[in-house]
Amino acid sequence: MKKLKRVILKLSGEALSGSSKSGYDDALIEDIARQVKEILKKGIDVGVVIGGGNYWRGRSNDNIDRTKADQIGMLATVMNCIYVSEIFRSCGINTNILTPFECGSMTKLFSKDRANKYFEKGMVVFFAGGTGHPYFSTDTGIVLRAIELDADAILLAKNIDGVYDSDPKINPEARKYDKLSIQEVVDRKLGVIDMTASVMCMENKMPLMIFGLNEKDSILNALSDKFSGTIVTV
DSSP states (O other), rough: OOOOEEEEEEHHHHHTTTGGGOOOHHHHHHHHHHHHHHHOOOOTTEEEOOOOOOOOOSSTTTTSSSHHHHHHHHHHHHHHHHHHHHHHHHTTTTTEEESOOBBBBBSSOOOOHHHHHHHHOOOOEEOOOOSSTOOOOHHHEEEEEEHTTTEEEEEEEEEEEEEESSSSTOOOOEEEEEEEEEHHHHHHTOOOSHHHHHHHHHHHHEEEEEEEETTTTHHHHSSSTOOSSSEOOO
């Protein structure tokens, strides 16, 4: 693996809640902060995108307009970033939160120059609010930010420890991939990330590393030869 200079870490909202399935597991978030702190010591820039699934997943009923439902989801990711950013700060990490829309004084408006300025200062930069538009997932949001900011890879920390050929919860014979291409992900409909994000990765040659968040030192291992998840090549 080539030496990485900048990575964007995607954290699942549901994974952050631990076994409670809602809210936050502070011990888990503190452990994430510990690992990110070690990555920063290696001179690697770290950006973070967080899903909103511990608060909101799509429309709760058909009476809610899709655009409004997506806006609720965007705000859920802002809340998650504010919370996790504060835990990171309590662990001695300087942070800043950028959003594609104004949130008063709670966040700063995203620009590539502003993000790079924060990275130069050794900060972890949280990218909240997705793309700022409905009909786009946080998958698309993280790929967009990774491409814009010339990241070397996207790290996807999930509830599952990699990519399988079928759902391992349903099929005990499901086979885990150590490595496969983004084209194979699309062709086999493996659902690692949504189609828009997959096409963006293909066109801009952005690799993915998928692993289980709950495994010990899984984020650190993603940047070493101890990685045991799935690498998605481009």
